[in-house]
Amino acid sequence: MSRPLLAPDFDQAPAFHATTFCDRPHDRLKTVAAEADAGYPTNESLFVDEEGIPHLNRVRRG
Numbered sequence: 001m002s003r004p005l006l007a008p009d010f011d012q013a014p015a016f017h018a019t020t021f022c023d024r025p026h027d028r029l030k031t032v033a034a035e036a037d038a039g040y041p042t043n044e045s046l047f048v049d050e051e052g053i054p055h056l057n058r059v060r061r062g
Contacts, residue, residue, distance in 0.1 A: 045057045
């Protein structure tokens with residue numbers, strides 16, 4: 001049986017903390033960014049210039 005998403009009474013609702021609310025997407029972003037960074041050295045079509053702007057070269061058919 002599933003739990004209701006909202007508490008039936010405001011007094012029963014768990015305390016809301018902005019930090020807790022932001023932690024999940026922030027942690028997910030860090031994970032995805034780490035995965036992207038780990039794959040960067042092997043991606044020959046992608047490079048970042050001196051100003052930090054990413055560029056993607058067109059891949060030529062062989």
